[in-house]
Amino acid sequence: MTPRMIVVTGGAGFIGSNIVARLTAETAYDVVVCDRLETADLAKWRNLAKHAVADLWAPEALFEQLERHAARVEAVVHMGAISSTTEPDADLILKTNFTLSRDLWDWCAMRGVRMIYASSAATYGDGEAGFNDDDDAESLSQLRPLNAYGYSKLLFDQYAVRQADRDRAPPQWAGLKFFNVYGPNEGHKGGMKSVVAQIWPKVAAGETVSLFRSHNPAYPDGGQLRDFVYVDDVVDIVDWLLRSPEVSGVFNAGSGQARSFADLARATFAAAGREPAIDYVDMPEVIRDRYQYFTQARMDRVRAAGFGGQSTPLEEGVRRYVQDFLSKPDPYR
16 A cells, blocks of 8 residues: 655745654655755755655645645644744745735645644734733734744634635644744754854863853843743644644643743853853844743643643753753764
8 A cells, every 4th residue: 555645845945844854754654745945055955864755846846746645634734934034025925824824724725634733932013912822813913023023924724724714724723822932953043043052162172152141130140031942842743733633723842931041141151061151242233133032832632632841941951952952973863
């Protein structure tokens, strides 16, 4: 019997390639990646090099290939997006993050294919409305993103909920609001890499690392708080959803605990066996009025739906990332 197929868009990216690593290890499905590998000297192809993917599809051929293989496609795990919160072209962000997602949703609904997609904690804006992942239309309408990226993700969450209310949804659908994810295979992300990855070269060299000063009197320098979550933990949620076709909705994907950037830096030094050396620099003005000083995922709904996985403590997640990947000659999963 020909095996069923799972298509991972953005599968050569950070979270996508970690999902691909998990799915190809299980071998129950043919795993197809839809992504651009870009230039040969970038790291994205290396994110996939250890995993036996069944095929690679160009993004512009996605719907043609989906239609060609429609009888085999079990699920689409849609991680492809413009994820930069500083991308200036709002039209490009909306075309990529909303319009493509909408068309993919409609195809999955028409063909009876399950769909899991990447939403974002950026939908919560400054957090004034809290971080509750209630996915009814009224709750979503209260959110105020701070940038076009967050708006594009919120717009699609609203579309998904509206279509589900009209019985125009895939047989399973789930959006995951990723918080501050860190872990292997993010080397290609440049300035959008996690703080652990950005400061690692200086930590490894025994140099002082720089964090942003706080421009909010309620938070000390380095005391800005984020929900940092190890990538394995969010892959656990995706894996659970694929095994739980009865579960649908929009869910937070975080650790459930806010920790400071200073904590994160100290954990990185500790993983390298070095004493912390941290100084502080002014935050660029371009992001000061759109900066989140606090995020913390409420994980109640996904647990109530049946997810039993446990969050990796910050110090342990950073230790694994540093010792198993960043410090190795081959840092790819």
